[in-house]
Amino acid sequence: MRGIVPSKKVMSKLGKTNAEFKLIEEGDKILVGLSGGKDSLTMIHAMREQQRRAPFKFEFVAVTVGYGMGENFDKLSAHCKANGIEHVIRDTQTYELAKEKIRKNSSFCSFFSRMRRGYLYSVAQELGCNKVALGHHMDDAAESFFMNFIYNGQMRSLAPKYTAENGLIVIRPLIQMRERQLLAFVQDNEIEAIGDEACPAMRFDVKMPHARAKMKVMLAKMEKEFPDLFTSLNAAFKNISVDSFFITED
Numbered sequence: 001m002r003g004i005v006p007s008k009k010v011m012s013k014l015g016k017t018n019a020e021f022k023l024i025e026e027g028d029k030i031l032v033g034l035s036g037g038k039d040s041l042t043m044i045h046a047m048r049e050q051q052r053r054a055p056f057k058f059e060f061v062a063v064t065v066g067y068g069m070g071e072n073f074d075k076l077s078a079h080c081k082a083n084g085i086e087h088v089i090r091d092t093q094t095y096e097l098a099k100e101k102i103r104k105n106s107s108f109c110s111f112f113s114r115m116r117r118g119y120l121y122s123v124a125q126e127l128g129c130n131k132v133a134l135g136h137h138m139d140d141a142a143e144s145f146f147m148n149f150i151y152n153g154q155m156r157s158l159a160p161k162y163t164a165e166n167g168l169i170v171i172r173p174l175i176q177m178r179e180r181q182l183l184a185f186v187q188d189n190e191i192e193a194i195g196d197e198a199c200p201a202m203r204f205d206v207k208m209p210h211a212r213a214k215m216k217v218m219l220a221k222m223e224k225e226f227p228d229l230f231t232s233l234n235a236a237f238k239n240i241s242v243d244s245f246f247i248t249e250d
C-alpha cells in the first residue's frame with residue numbers, strides 16, 4: 001500500500017538527517033511515538049515512505065500512550081489502518097497519578113512527559129524494538145535551547161540520536177525540519193491532527209507552559225529580524241566550540 005506521501009522536501013530532509021546521524025539502520029525495529037499531533041503524524045507517513053524507498057529493511061510500529069482521561073483514539077487507529085501502519089494503543093493511569101500534583105498547582109506538564117516516556121520505553125522493550133522515534137522538529141530544538149539557556153543556565157538542545165539509560169536508542173527523524181513544513185503536510189493532505197489544546201497540561205486552568213510559549217514569540221521576532229536564524233541555529237548545533245566556554249581544569 002502506497003498511502004499518503006510527504007513532499008519531496010520532507011523526504012529529502014528525512015533522508016539527509018538519516019544519513020548524517022545514522023538514525024534508521026538495517027534490521028531496526030522502531031517504536032514511533034504517535035500522539036496524533038501534526039508532527040508525529042508526518043513522522044509515521046515519512047517513515048512509511050522511507051521504508052518503501054530505502055535500500056535496507058527496517059520495521060516500525062506506531063504507539064500511542066493514553067493518559068487515562070477517556071481519550072478516544074478511534075480516528076487515529078482508523079487512519080493508521082487505512083494507511084497500512086501498525087498501531088498499538090496503551091492506556092495508562094497517568095492522569096490519576098498526576099492529580100496530587102494538579103491539586104498542589106505544581107508543574108505536571110513535565111510529569112506527563114516523564115511518565116509517557118517511561119511507558120514508551122517499556123512498550124518498546126515489550127515489542128522487541130531497539131529504537132524509539134520521537135517527532136521533535138527544529139522549532140522544538142530551538143525553543144528547548146533558549147529555554148535551557150534563559151531559565152536553567154544550561155547550553156542544551158535536543159539530540160537527533162542518543163542512547164537512553166536502558167540501552168534503547170532514541171531518534172528524532174524530523175529534527176532538521178521546520179514546524180511549518182509539518183503543518184503544511186497535514187493541511188495539504190487534509191489529515192485531522194490533534195491540536196495543541198490536546199496537550200494534557202492545557203486541559204487544566206493551572207500552570208500553562210508559559211516558558212515555551214514565550215520562546216516561540218521571541219524566536220518569531222528574531223526570525224523576522226534575521227530570516228536565516230533557523231538555518232544558522234541548525235548549523236550552530238553541529239559546530240560547537242566547547243573550548244571557548246568557561247571550563248574549569250579539574
Ligand SMILES: Nc1ncnc2c1ncn2[C@@H]1O[C@H](COP(=O)(O)OP(=O)(O)OP(=O)(O)O)[C@@H](O)[C@H]1O
Nearest residue numbers: 033034035036037038039040063064065134135136
Ligand atoms: N501520547 C503519546 N503517545 C505516544 N507518543 C507521544 C505521545 N505524546 C507525544 N509523543 C511523542 O513525543 C513527541 C514529542 O511530544 P510533544 O508533546 O512535544 O509533541 P506533540 O506536541 O504531541 O507533537 P506531535 O505533533 O508530534 O504529535 C511526539 O512527536 C511523539 O513522537
